[in-house]
Amino acid sequence: MREIFGLWLVLLGGVALLGAACGGGGGSTATEEAAQGLVQFRRTCGVCHGQNAEGMPRLGKNLHNNPFVASQTDEALVQFLIEGRPATHPENTRGVDMPPKGGNPALTNENLQQIVVYLRSIQ
Numbered sequence: 001m002r003e004i005f006g007l008w009l010v011l012l013g014g015v016a017l018l019g020a021a022c023g024g025g026g027g028s029t030a031t032e033e034a035a036q037g038l039v040q041f042r043r044t045c046g047v048c049h050g051q052n053a054e055g056m057p058r059l060g061k062n063l064h065n066n067p068f069v070a071s072q073t074d075e076a077l078v079q080f081l082i083e084g085r086p087a088t089h090p091e092n093t094r095g096v097d098m099p100p101k102g103g104n105p106a107l108t109n110e111n112l113q114q115i116v117v118y119l120r121s122i123q
């Protein structure tokens, strides 16, 4: 009985290791990151920018072929997303707040980076 239990543990350990090797592992491609970014984008940004970033009248702008996105480095874009652009900001053209982190404080830096990869994929 003890042996069988031990064998089970070894088997379970093996499965867990395999899972770890196949899952995360850091080797995610830009395509995977962009896909993750789109998931995050739809959750947080889609309400104002549209589910496919096509923009909404009087709300978030179209982010396809967007000159502002194109003019920023990845780091600057992440920083922009952290800060947002209040309606009182001199560069705000719509008179509507772009809230910090799109109003979702739960977004991590990794999430924001994935969103930036997604934004790059639609330029």
Ligand code: HEC
Residues within 6 Å of the ligand: 041, 044, 045, 046, 047, 048, 049, 058, 059, 060, 061, 063, 066, 067, 068, 069, 081, 085, 091, 092, 093, 094, 095, 096, 097, 098, 099, 101, 102, 103, 115
């Ligand atoms: C509550 C609505 C709202 C949400 C949610 C929101 N945005 Fe915005 N966003 C805006 C508005 C409004 C503007 C335009 C501000 C202006 O007129 O300059 C804007 C501007 C931007 C710009 C600059 C575009 C340009 O041409 O200057 C980017 C990039 C952007 N948003 C990305 C995002 C991302 C990514 C998210 C999700 C993390 C997000 N926004 C969530 C409303 C929103």
